[in-house]
Amino acid sequence: MDAGSRIENALLAAVSMADFPSCPPLLGQAMQHAVFPRGARVRPRLCLAVASACGEDMPVLTDAAATAIELLHCASLVHDDLPCFDNAATRRGRPSVHKAFGEPLAVLTGDALIVMAFQLFGRLTAPGDRLQSILLTVGRSTGVPSGIVAGQAWECEPKVDLAHYHRSKTGALFAAAAVAGAASAGKDAEAWRPFGEYLGESYQVADDLRDSAGDEDEIGKPVGQDAALGRPSAVAELGIEGAIHRLHSLVASAIEAMPPCSGASMLRAMMQSEVKRLVPKKLAQFAA
Amino acid sequence: MDAGSRIENALLAAVSMADFPSCPPLLGQAMQHAVFPRGARVRPRLCLAVASACGEDMPVLTDAAATAIELLHCASLVHDDLPCFDNAATRRGRPSVHKAFGEPLAVLTGDALIVMAFQLFGRLTAPGDRLQSILLTVGRSTGVPSGIVAGQAWECEPKVDLAHYHRSKTGALFAAAAVAGAASAGKDAEAWRPFGEYLGESYQVADDLRDSAGDEDEIGKPVGQDAALGRPSAVAELGIEGAIHRLHSLVASAIEAMPPCSGASMLRAMMQSEVKRLVPKKLAQFAA
Numbered sequence: 001m002d003a004g005s006r007i008e009n010a011l012l013a014a015v016s017m018a019d020f021p022s023c024p025p026l027l028g029q030a031m032q033h034a035v036f037p038r039g040a041r042v043r044p045r046l047c048l049a050v051a052s053a054c055g056e057d058m059p060v061l062t063d064a065a066a067t068a069i070e071l072l073h074c075a076s077l078v079h080d081d082l083p084c085f086d087n088a089a090t091r092r093g094r095p096s097v098h099k100a101f102g103e104p105l106a107v108l109t110g111d112a113l114i115v116m117a118f119q120l121f122g123r124l125t126a127p128g129d130r131l132q133s134i135l136l137t138v139g140r141s142t143g144v145p146s147g148i149v150a151g152q153a154w155e156c157e158p159k160v161d162l163a164h165y166h167r168s169k170t171g172a173l174f175a176a177a178a179v180a181g182a183a184s185a186g187k188d189a190e191a192w193r194p195f196g197e198y199l200g201e202s203y204q205v206a207d208d209l210r211d212s213a214g215d216e217d218e219i220g221k222p223v224g225q226d227a228a229l230g231r232p233s234a235v236a237e238l239g240i241e242g243a244i245h246r247l248h249s250l251v252a253s254a255i256e257a258m259p260p261c262s263g264a265s266m267l268r269a270m271m272q273s274e275v276k277r278l279v280p281k282k283l284a285q286f287a288a
Numbered sequence: 289m290d291a292g293s294r295i296e297n298a299l300l301a302a303v304s305m306a307d308f309p310s311c312p313p314l315l316g317q318a319m320q321h322a323v324f325p326r327g328a329r330v331r332p333r334l335c336l337a338v339a340s341a342c343g344e345d346m347p348v349l350t351d352a353a354a355t356a357i358e359l360l361h362c363a364s365l366v367h368d369d370l371p372c373f374d375n376a377a378t379r380r381g382r383p384s385v386h387k388a389f390g391e392p393l394a395v396l397t398g399d400a401l402i403v404m405a406f407q408l409f410g411r412l413t414a415p416g417d418r419l420q421s422i423l424l425t426v427g428r429s430t431g432v433p434s435g436i437v438a439g440q441a442w443e444c445e446p447k448v449d450l451a452h453y454h455r456s457k458t459g460a461l462f463a464a465a466a467v468a469g470a471a472s473a474g475k476d477a478e479a480w481r482p483f484g485e486y487l488g489e490s491y492q493v494a495d496d497l498r499d500s501a502g503d504e505d506e507i508g509k510p511v512g513q514d515a516a517l518g519r520p521s522a523v524a525e526l527g528i529e530g531a532i533h534r535l536h537s538l539v540a541s542a543i544e545a546m547p548p549c550s551g552a553s554m555l556r557a558m559m560q561s562e563v564k565r566l567v568p569k570k571l572a573q574f575a576a
Contacts, residue, residue: 022452023433027441031432079399084391101444103372107395108441111367111402115431118406122424128416136410143403144319145311153315153396156389164310 007044010063011035011070014116030101030109031116034074039092042203042274043177044070049270050181050192053263058184061126065134065180068117069173072138075113076148078106085152086225114142133183141176148172162232166204167197174200182259191259198254199271205247206278208233213240214280244283251275295332298351299323299358302404318389318397319404322362327380330491330562331465332358337558338469338480341551346472349414353422353468356405357461360426363401364436366394373440374513402430421471429464436460450520454492455485462488470547479547486542487559493535494566496521501528502568532571539563 001009015035018028044066051062081088081096083103088096098106121135141147151169154160178196183189211226212235226233234243251271258264289297303323306316332354339350369376369384371391376384386394409423429435439457442448466484471477499514500523514521522531543556 018432020433022449022456023438024441024445024452026444027432027438075399079395082395084395105441105444107367107370107372108437108444110399111363111437112431112441114399114402115427115435115437118423119427119431122420122422122427125420126416128414128419131416131419132410132413134410135406139403139407139410143400143407144306144315145308147403149396149400149403150311150315153312153393153400156314156393156396157312161310164312168310 003045003048004038004041006048006063007041007066007070008038010044010067014067014071014120017116017119018112026101026105027108027112030097030105031112033094033100034078034097034109034113035071037092039074040277041070043073043173045270046174046196046199047177047181047184049263049267050178050196051185053261053267054182054185054187055262056185058126058130058186060124061130061134062181062184064120064124065138065184066177068120068138069141069177069180071113071117072142072148073173075110075117076152078113079110080152082106085155086229088225117142127186130183130186133189134180137176137179137183137189141172146172160232165232166201170204170207171197171200174203187261188259194257195254195259198250198257202247202250202254202275203278205234205243205250206275208235209240209243209247209283210278210280211235213283215282240283244279247275247279291333291336292326292329294336294351295329295354295358296326298332298355302355302359302408305404305407306400314389314393315396315400318385318393319400321382321388322366322385322397322401323359325380327362328565329358331361331461333558334462334484334487335465335469335472337551337555338466338484339473341549341555342470342473342475343550344473346414346418346474348412349418349422350469350472352408352412353426353472354465356408356426357429357465357468359401359405360430360436361461363398363405364440366401367398368440370394373443374517376513405430415474418471418474421477422468425464425467425471425477429460434460448520453520454489458492458495459485459488462491475549476547482545483542483547486538486545490535490538490542490563491566493522493531493538494563496523497528497531497535497571498566498568499523501571503570528571532567535563535567 015031018031047066047069048062056062078097080086081091082098089099097109142149144150146168148169151165154165175193175196178192179189182192211223214223216223234246238246255268303319306319335354335357336350344350366385368374369379370386377387385397430437432438434456436457439453442453463481463484466480467477470480499511502511504511522534526534539559546552
């Protein structure tokens with residue numbers, strides 16, 4: 001099975017935990033809406049790719065790690081879209097969860113997705129040390145002091161620490177995807193953290209480029225939000241060409257930081273195709 | 289160390305995960321505000337009591353289970369108090385988290401507390417089977433299909449299933465406290481579920497009594513909310529005396545459902561003192 005189908009199947013199986021008469025039907029529908037149809041699934045694909053490059057031997061555990069990370073990402077989007085944050089009416093080209101289901105269900109959908117991410121690990125049999133390493137990694141990438149929730153909370157501070165903000169808000173789940181992928185294969189997981197962190201940073205820069213130079217149909221959400229909301233952005237700081245240069249240098253750093261593994265060339269190829277995919281079409285001449 | 293101090297120490301240690309420069313300071317303060325000063329800590333005390341009655345041999349694991357359950361309870365209070373749900377200005381006699389820190393931080397505080405509950409299990413060394421049993425129990429009591437988040441979501445349905453609503457919204461974490469207590473001691477954990485479920489139901493009835501016949505100083509939150517918000521309540525259904533009768537019969541059922549254990553008489557005594565504590569003072573003559 002290709003990685004894409006494998007991820008969709010694992011996400012479908014996870015979200016089907018809501019398919020019981022004891023579950024409020026609208027909550028189940030809102031969770032479906034938050035997770036499907038597919039987004040780019042960048043983080044779980046990275047997790048699977050690292051696991052495979054490390055000689056994956058427990059696919060059930062990799063699936064759980066990849067699924068957990070994507071569910072946590074989806075949960076953060078649902079909560080970030082709420083009226084008290086970005087007040088976003090659309091997401092992936094469709095109504096955001098609070099627009100479609102109301103604010104109370106949007107809060108609860110995020111909560112239920114966060115819990116579901118961890119519920120997965122209670123439902124499988126795996127060696128205790130790998131399981132604990134993944135739990136620690138996934139928890140750290142989401143909670144305090146410096147996971148995605150903490151990253152979002154920097155937006156509530158009178159004085160923002162930009163380095164912590166980006167590292168937490170975007171970098172944390174990328175680092176977790178790489179580390180958890182290696183952990184699920186029983187490898188020295190922390191050695192993969194710098195690789196994941198560089199990729200996370202490069203994704204943040206690509207996202208800033210898409211926000212400033214993409215078009216809404218291409219990226220599935222409103223553009224120009226960073227400038228409109230006065231949010232920090234690599235484009236605001238470096239300009240478009242400067243941001244593209246930074247993106248390439250971050251990907252080069254990630255490749256350099258990659259620990260030795262049997263699947264190194266596969267990973268390198270994957271990263272190069274990601275860069276092409278993520279840079280808006282109208283900037284393609286710079287991305288070559 | 290007595291159970292009360294043990295629980296406060298474990299909660300302090302957990303929340304101190306936010307004490308790093310990388311953590312946005314207001315998020316750390318809001319989490320403190322949500323967890324301290326102590327509430328009644330009914331659920332973690334139950335968890336510790338069951339573990340002790342079962343011959344507890346891994347106190348670190350019991351502490352993690354009890355702490356996780358209390359953090360999840362605190363998270364649910366923070367989110368339930370939000371303007372889009374109960375819009376409660378006070379909690380435990382102080383401003384609710386969104387009143388003190390604003391709505392965005394209240395959403396994120398709940399999220400961070402949910403994640404923290406699970407982070408705890410990545411930070412300890414424990415036998416894989418006990419750990420997985422506790423993870424499964426705690427996840428199930430919080431998420432879908434029938435944990436506290438699902439319970440809260442019943443309030444968003446056009447047609448509420450009252451039995452599922454109560455069992456999920458209040459019963460689930462009580463059942464988890466009992467089951468996880470037994471699991472942390474390596475005992476047949478699921479045998480403790482009916483005991484925990486009866487206690488959860490009895491606590492719901494006591495809470496309804498406090499809402500309808502307590503006073504605000506005594507219970508630390510506004511009274512009369514069930515009637516004002518048209519919420520289902522044992523008092524609305526059975527009247528005050530009927531609800532007190534129901535409370536006693538549920539506690540008797542819990543005692544009957546208690547699996548054989550060395551600490552049975554201690555547990556019985558604890559339950560009887562809880563009933564006395566939970567029934568509002570002005571109804572004490574009925575509670576004897």
